[in-house]
Amino acid sequence: MSVRKVIAIVLALLAAGDPGRAHAQGFAGLGSDAQNFSVPERGRELVFPLDHGPHDDFRIEWWYVTANLQTADGRPLGVQWTLFRSALAPGEGRNWSNPQIWIGHAAVTTADRHYVAERLGRGGVGQAGVIIDPFEAWIDDWQMKAVSGASGDQLDEIELRASGENFDYEIMLDAQGPLVLQGDRGYSVKSAQGQASYYYSQPFYEVHGTVTLDGSQIKVTGKAWLDREWSSQPLAASQVGWDWFSLHLASGEKVMAFRLRDGAGDFISANWISADGKSTPLPSKDVILEPLREAHVEGKSIPVEWRVRIPDKGLDVRTKPLNDQAWMKTSTPYWEGPLSFQGTTAGVGYLEMTGY
């Protein structure tokens, strides 16, 4: 996923300085120079649990969970929980002078409603942050927390909690497979010019818990996918946005694919993840992403239905969103929602689209 989430928001924050130039720096300033920040290097080995924690010398970072759930009577439901870290400058600072800004996004999507909430806070004062042992990521009363007493990786068993206007949720995530390194052992390239990020996932969560919508509690079960990514300049200046897919196939296999849109030519990347967690990065030409239907969302035309083809793996599916209007009305708005797909195989997943 990549750049995906680069959500802007944060990003926008990154565009420190001259707002007039921001549009020449890719979506939400993600194309700005790394300046004094560290940049990802190919070949650096990711170390856990250390890399579950924040990397303050990189400009942006996120802890990103999307869950495809269903109620006891079989109605589908999507849940999103995201914590972004966006640094105005590298490193830490005393008290209020800490340059780290944290942004939380939470959403619940049903077939006819899309609930969204956003939280902002700065680092160094205890309002938001991430610690690694025991693992906890939080902003205000939202949290993603390792379940105490669990053995194995800190992220194997986590509890997720968030709330917003007319909704809240509390779900337990239990990993059925290993962590998956994206790209080249966690080094994920984002453009032909070589922009990259560190990127790993945990796509094997089984989920159970409770979602409360407009005051009524609903028991839910399903699958979830966690993405962790950090970088300082993940986009090329000319890249305007991206379309990102995470797919849970019926076979237990997983697919991650994204397209970075660029007037000069799109950049596509994908990873085929076997049911036991083995990664097979796919070359750009082997993945075909094709929009099928546009929906009118918040005054924009957004391609909500897609055909995803990976001929070498025999995959050819059509995705349908659970709710066309899964628009994240946050500081930097974007589209993010659950989908289901059918074709050579069937399953569920999530789609994120930015820069429209």
Next chain:
Amino acid sequence: MNRVAFAALLSHWRHRPLQLATLILGIALATALWSGVQAINAEARASYTRAASILEQNGLAQLLARDGNPIPITVFAKLRRAGWNVSPVIEGDYRFGPARIRLIGIDPLTMPTEGRAIAMSSSPDVVTFIGGQGLLVVSPATAARLKDLTSVPVKVSGDIPDDAAFTDISVADRLLEKGGALSRIVIGPSQRPGLPALADVAPELALQSAGDRPDMARLTDSFHLNLTAFGFLAFVVGLFIVYSATGLSFEQRRATFRTLRSVGISLRSLTAMLIAETLLFAFIAGLFGVVIGYFLASALLPGVAATLSGLYGASVPGSLSLRPEWWLAGMAMALAGTMLSSVQSLWQVRHMPILAAAQPRAWARASAMALRLQSLLGVALLMVAAALAFGGSGLLSGFAVLGSLLLGAALLLPAFLSGALQLAESRSRKAMTVWFWADTRLQLPGLSLALMALLLALAANVGVGTMVSSFRLTFLGWLDQRLAAELYITARSEAEAARLREWLPQHSNAVLPIWNTEGKVLGEQMQIFGVADDRTYRDHWPLLMGTPDVWGQVEKGEGALVNEQLWRSRHIRTGQTITLPEGWAVKVAGVYSDYGNPKGQVIVGLDALVRRYPTIAKLRYGIRVDPSAAPALKREIAEAFGLPDSNIIEQASLKRRSQAVFEQTFAVTGALNVLTLAVAGFAMFTSLLTLSGSRLPQLAPVWAMGVRRRDLAVLEVVRTLALWLATFLVAIPVGLALAWVLLAIVNVEAFGWRLPMMIFPADWLRLAAVALLAALASVFIPVRRLAIVNPADLLRVFANER
């Protein structure tokens, strides 16, 4: 029919344009002064409310520490993690060189839109605000003041009140050196359901609900009450004009009334027509008045703004906006006031026998009755004033003393004058002199209202003048004592301050640090200063009272000095223990006078202050040198440290500035004083004009006995002057009593300090000269008319029935 009758009534005014002008002008002046003052008050109050809602976010509920100390950063985190939608604020006063600015540090990430004061719609706005060197968002005037004084970038916003700067909480934290601790916490308007109770999350905090009255509004209440009192006084004086003008017009139209009644107009419709006429005039004149009031207020407002900033540090814009509250109030006062002054005349019309002619003798007898009643009322009011002066408390009671004193004295004036005239009459031998006094006494009822107005204006002048002059003398003496150091210097940074501490002792007689911190004492936010152990303080600091070894105790850190304001408002006794921030208990060792400061203040020993609050800014110093060496030392410091001129201030220029503030402060009082006197002069003029028209019947017999018209005119002048002189003589003791009430009661309640009263007879002479001119001017037209009156008119007195 009614239309014709109404036209007949109105035709009176066509024949007497001067009378019409008097009436209209009287109502307009009264309304103008009243609504002008109200306009100023409304503008100032609106500005306080705006400042409070912008600077203090007081449209939102807030959390404050119960003990008044800063709130630790962890408490904020605890609240957020419990789900409370709250936002932190760090604020305090900060000096950018000579400019003292209120810094309000907010966190735009959590601050609800209602509390942000400035629009930060886009992310780049937020980034510039939070990141880099930060940003000070200030008013255009403040931006001009800050020019070249700070390296922090400045952005101008029209929404911010003067002398305040919005900035990111990290900038405020850094400049104010708060170590992250919060001044207060703002509560967002929307909260999620099922929040844990405050008592469970942060029991050390107390909730302050939204919309509490702004501190500044409370602080300046007394000032606005003062203005209102002045406006009301002017209004009452103006009503005297209206009263005499309507009285005259009714009197002169008696014949018309009789005719109208005789031709069948009912008493009811006659009264209705007269009321309609009065209201019509009141409405037209009221409109004039409100317009004049607007211009008056616009002219006075800059002075008022200077006063408010000089006395209270309140920032009020110098320009006026049209607000319905004051122009509606002005119109209402015009209508009500005019009706009130016409009630008596209307009453007489209703009870007038249709066919009876006027009966002057019966009137005179009735007026003697009235005079007695009036005097009794006057005595009663004076007794009320005395009782309240010694038994009452509070500002309102102070104003009640003022009101009853002035009104009581005014009511007693006719009786006093009548007594004096009787005395003069009994001492006179010559027939002409006896006639003169007797005739003057006969005129008294007609003139008494104007004389009462004159008395009020003169007494107010003497009283306020005495107060201001006493204050000026005390204040200047106090400044001399208090500004004892020859140079005052402000370092730009702690490092520079450290170098100055090394350098200065070798180049001066003494260096006196002026360091202070701010905190809650007895529940009120105030400054706490430290003083060094130096002769300068023992010799010069103006103490009102103190224990025998007051300075010794202060230096040892065992005793503290409090200013007069704090001492009076909290009824502190010397020897009593007070608790300073962070639980420091000290004994009150003495009280010092601290004019011009609206708030309480505490002084402690410098060493003790630094020991208790190690993080205070150590930037300001007073320097003692030989006065003749001060300019040279100033240059030397400027060269050695590159300090800008504004950071090194000489005593003389500081004194000049303080005096300028003082003069500004009372400029408005002076202006209102002059206006009141002018209205009183006008009242005198209209009364004399009124009387001169009805004087012929009394003068004709004297003329017939051989007194020349010219001599009669001279006698008229002498009469006016005699009455004026008597009134003036009464005004002096009344004015002094007024000054005493102002200094000993109103000032103490309003400002928290008491001043010694001093007497300035030279000022009275000046006032006497001005008032004399007014009296002469007012007598000029009537007398001139008399001097050239056609003898035929005088003869006609004997032929006609009046």
